[in-house]
Amino acid sequence: MTLWIESFLVLLMITSLWLLGSSRLLSCIAAVSVQGVLLAALPLLLGIDAPPWRLFLQAGVSLGLKGIAFPLLLLRAVRSVDARREMEPLVGYSLSLLIGVALLAGSLAAGVRMPLPAAGTPVLLVPAAMFTALTGLFVIVGRRSAIVQAMGYLAMENGIAAFGLAIAEQEPLLVEMGTLLDAFVAVFVMGITIFHINREFDHIDADRLSTLKDSP
Amino acid sequence: MILLPVLLPAAAAVIAFIIRAHLPRRILLVAVAGTHAALVGWLWLEPSRFPPLGAWMALDSLGALFLGITSLLFLVVSVYAVGFLRRESGSTSADPEEGFLFDNTPEALFTACLLGFLSTMTLVTVSRHFGLLWVAIEATTLVSAPLIHYHRHHRSLEATWKYILLCSVGIAVALLGTYFIAAAVPRGSGGITSLTFDRLIERASQLDVRWLKAGFLLLLVGYGTKMGLAPLHAWLPDAHSEAPPLVSALLSGALLNCAFLAILRILSVCAAAGLGPFGRQILLVFGLVSMAVAAGLIIGQGDYKRMLAYSSVEHMGILAVGIGLGGTGDWGALFHAVNHSLTKAALFLLAGNILAAYGTKKSADVEGALRRIPVTGALWIAGFFAILGAPPFGAFSSELAILRAAVSSGSWVVVVLYSLLLAAVFAGMIGVLVRMAQGGKPSAARAAGGLAADLPAATARRREPVLAVAAPTVLLALTGGLGIFVPGFLNRAIAQAAMLLGIS
Amino acid sequence: MEQPVLAVLQFCVALVLAPLVPGIVNRVKAVFAGRRGAPLLQTWYDIAKLLGKAAVYSRTTGWVFRAGPVVGLAGVIVALGVLPWAGSGALLSFDGDLILLAGLLGVMRFVTIIAALDTGSAFEGMGASREAWFSSLGEPALLLGLAAIARTRGSISLAGILGVTSFAPGSAGGAVILLVIGALFVVFLAENARIPVDDPNTHLELTMIHEVMVLDHGGVDFAYIQYGATLKLWVLGGLIMSLLVPRTGQWYLDIAAAIGGLAVVAIATGVVESIMARLRLVRVPQLLVAALAMSALGLALALMNNPPTAALNPPSAALNPPSVAR
């Protein structure tokens, strides 16, 4: 079982690197949706002692929202503005990957420094969660397009949800609420706003959304 | 019973969204605001009538204080909103700065979101569980986003996008922080109530310090983004300058306080765990940084709504400094939260009047408000002195209390920086105030601009709608009154709330 | 003799004899120039003549112009009443009377200046400007010098300062006295419009200070001005003289000695006027500042060689009762 868990966590990290490295929007979307699927599977594997219907419900919800709904919505947005082509990021892809590796190392170190007080959680869980969250944050910072930033946000949220699994045993309700609400934000609010942005400007390049400023 | 103030506006929101006709909807808005205020008043008088809802919801003095501010503010703003909506809603108006045409969010959605905003903020104040608190604050972000995007044009959209993304990132960080707190709770003592404030405080000694510290930091950064502490404040000026005046008033006056309340909650847990100094020190640094950044951006600020927004950043900094110092500072900070809400809300409403009269947000193009819109002009001056901490307004006492805490704790660096920055902000804002309020000649920009045609000459006196001046008058009168006399029940509430923050 | 009577006596003597001083000065200058010169009583004759003359007033002038000479003369007469030039106390002697003295001379100056400005004449305005300029520098020199003396002689009333029974230049404070006398003599020359500061009998308006201010005065007013000038000469001269002349305690000897001393001062003035040329205007302030420096130096010296006398008199009511009694 632990083998499965370890491998899933490793896969999670790999998808994050994938998100960092891929230049095409569609593959980014793919990476995020794979993350969603993995995340949906994790609670079933972790062997949390909770009524199984609950676990399945949680898995189902996150699969539905993160694995399917949001990627679809993103696809729609991408098609609507026909933004399939390469995006010119602030930080180049190779450099992003390097930074990603650095982040990975950092989160591994942090995971070692701060062991969970609760015994029995897989060693890789905290580092994987942190790494995914940090990657998401980095994508928000490092990419121009609002769509990709939304994906970054989703990745970040995935990381947090993964960490939530570590405490899902004692705080199941909290974790579920968190997952749900975050997904809700990501899907609806951001989706709607991106939709508005598409309508208002015929581009979704967040970098050009910078008319409100004080610096001369 | 305690759910009532939360559910009432929520239900009303749904109804408001359904209703077609404007008039009943507006009546509903004011009525609900009034009822809510009445409920809160009753709650202040007889808390026993509002038993806690399990371990999840209850109202302690800290929550009651902020709930009171929010409810009162919302009542006044709803009155202002009636006049505002009568002027604005449904109309397609031309943008004063760039001249393009735009229309506004449908009034039904707007009103619904307003009521939802009230409901979620109420939830923030009554929740006793970090999860619920997080949910509530997340919800405020969701319902307030459409409010900011009331004017449907690219600037407000940009402001909204920044607001959503920054606050969502903050919220996500806060969620992680909440998880960390949960992780700090020793295993076995599980159960859904293990994250309620009371359980955490009573078992504070058993919490894992490292995770608690980490959780505190994450929550501070997460909710601090919402509260507008520099350098996490970036969304604030954009949102405040683009939102309609009453929304800016609610954001500054109520929403920032809610985030502040959330920070106080986790601080009280830390204090119980003996981490009080740790938390207060960080808050002190945040406060001074915020004051400095705000001062820097207020000096030479050309847009008066942005100036007010930065002033909010400054005052959030003052709150943080007060809490950071502790002692008299706690009292000062809580009292200052009250004064700042009242004053800043009034100022934003007045800014709305000035914008309506002059059609520009550039302070350089506004001149002689005292002559042209006398009531607003006079209130504008009064409000500035109130926000700058001049007596007889309440902010004077609260800022004095905070300075006193600094002096008696002998931290001279804080004393010097605090006074210096307050003086700098004063020097920065007073010039703008004088330029806008005084003088009488029509400014060249207005005379030349295309919009000068449909506006009377800048010196000619202009009619001021009653509701538009009544609301800020009430607010300023209140804070003025607080400066002269702090009623006993308020004083007691603040004192108890300060007690909750824990000594250490 | 009784002290009050003495005061009255020396007051009247001064009133009568004052016009002699310019007479002596002029006679000395005449001797240097090898002329016979005017009689000593010439000033008396002039004043008497002027009193009878008719007056011509400028249409520009008002009551300020007419009041100037009257108030000026009155002021200097009262000042004379403050100065105990003949040793024993004057009519108005008290602790700090030296300030009253300076104040009264200030009154005289003030009214002279505004009277000059009342004419609206550019020349008199110029004279007024210069008068204000120099006197504003002369006043600190005078008062600071007196402070130095007060330190050396442990008193702040003119009677206490001037009424010492013995004075040896070598004794402690001698240097101080000499410095201050130097300073006061400069002030004396400047205030009385003598060479090298001003030339009383040139008639080129541009070079004059005091004379140009009274260009428009005539008749009785000019008589008042002339008489006032002689009294002022007497007052400041008497101040300097009294620092030098020792007192015997015998009133007639004192008065005689004082008159002699004043004659000496007058002669000294005459000598200075004969052997020196008038300074360029820009040099005058330097002269006055030098006087101020001398006074300051005097005070510094006095501070160094006089131990604090506070011990002598209890902290409460230092220097009281008035040191005239000593």
Add this chain to the structure above:
Amino acid sequence: MLLLLLPLVAMLLVGLVTASLASAPRAARAVGAIGTCAASAGGLGVTIAALVLGDSSSLSLPWNAAIGASFAVAFDPLTGFFLLPIYGLSAVCAVFGAGYLSHAHHGRGVAAHWLFYSLLVSSMALVVLARNAVLFLVAWEIMSISSWQLVTFEHEREETRQAGITYLVATQIGTAFLLVMFLLLGAGGSAGAAGSLDFANLGASGPAASAAFLLALVGFGTKAGIVPLHIWLPEAHPAAPSHVSALMSGVMIKTGIYGIVRVLSFIGTPPLWWGWTLVSIGAVSGVMGVLFALSQHDIKRLLAYHSVENIGIICLGLGVGLLGMSFGSTTVAFLGFAGALLHVLNHALFKGLLFMGAGAASHAAGTREIDRLGGLLRRMPLTGAAFLVGAAAISGLPPLNGFISELLIFLGAYNAAAAGPAAQAAAAGIVVAALALIGGLAVACFTKAFGISFLGEPRTPAAAAAVEAGPSMTVPVIILAAACAAIGLLGSVAVFLLAPLAGAVARVGPADAAVIMAGTSPGLVKVTIGAGALAALVAGLAILRAVLLSRSSVRSAGTWDCGYTHPDARMQYTSSSFAQPLTGMFHFPLATHRRWTPISALFPVKAEFSSHTPDLFAQGLFRPAFAGIGALLSRLRWLQHGRLQLYVLYVAATLLVLLIWKLG
């Protein structure tokens, strides 16, 4: 006590009533002027009564314990002494204001003006009555803000608004120092860090006391206008209506002196250097003030700088007093403080008189430029005569009040110089020299101010057309002139009445005070006698002159112009030319800019000359400092560049820094 508070309440009521009359300007004018005047007169009466009866009542109501505030007011001789000029001058100024504002066009402005006038007067009264730090500060702030409103009465003019900004910023920064000072005194006081801030509890010792002293010096000095914190005075006073300038310069800046004196009573015996500090501040302020005044040709600006000078004189007096205290020589202390306090009163009288006289003159001639006036004395005889009295009084000439107060300070200094320890005597020497120099320069300055603007021939048609102002503008100045003369002639009485207060401030026991008075009063009596003699002599000589002239013919002609054929009013000496020798001599601090077209041709057609003396400290010290701080802070603007990604980066970076700082 309640009786003492009654005038305040009445004053506020008048203000509110006037404000409510905004729509009826005429009524507002009448009610405002009469009401404020009556209330002030009543206050004056009550104060005098309280002083005579030796009232020492007090009242303390609970207010806001959390910040140590309580509504504590009390009456003592010091309070009473400062209440006298506050009420007295405000009554007179209200009368003058009624006339001065009769031409103001907008009614709302007038109503607001009287509202803030009443606020200013009552807040000043509250400042001196207050016995709690917070109450004091509140009153202090209301005083500043209401006076700002009064200064910017004519805010259509750009320079007026600028002056308002300068004033507000200056006074606010000063208040910041006061806040810290009071809190420091509270922390060091008997009630402890969290206790009440009543004056009874304030206190400090050792370095804390010195810190409080310096803070008070800066905070109160800004209001009082000591160099180099004086920069707002020469801006605000010309901008304000004349009666407001009179009130502010006459009494409002004196609240700063009150504050210093009051704070000195909280902290123990002063170390030597406090006295030295005040003496040097006084010397610098006095000399600088009069020098800058000398170089002005705007008459109200000139008067404003003279306020700086007189504050300097008062500081010299306080310095002498402190020196006396620190050496335990009671005479010196007593005389110094007595002189300083009496000069406070005197300056209120003659500076009020001068500002209102100058206001009337510039009102009549339509300009404040001395060089455009002239010959006003025969056109406005009453105002001119009163102005002359004021000019002589401020020059410290006998037999007027200015001389008496300066005499006391001189006496203190001479006592110290003659008998004190060397350190004290040296300071006294500085005091003597400074006072004498100030006096001499003041004579130069006021002969200029009076002579050029009121004497000679009018330099412009406007000045020629000037006519005497109405009674509401002449009566006040006449009253003040009479007061100046009265205090001058009855100096001994004034000092006798002042003695208990001076003794209390100098911490001299009544017995010692009696001894000192026994030593001082004979001199003052003699001064009075001398003044009488002077008056008698003047009368006698005038009669003699009249008799003599009656016997001979009196003709009138043109002024003797040395043969020039076409005399012209513009050939008269101007104020700039009158002052030029001195301004040239003190070119270093003044740095007067001169611009002129050199005369080239043999028969030059036209030539110009203009001179302007900017304020050294405003130009050289504060403007650069403020600009520097502003530039430094606005460096932070780049933070707000509008790029969302970097905003998110801020969040991430902050989080990272905190985690590393606290957990790393």
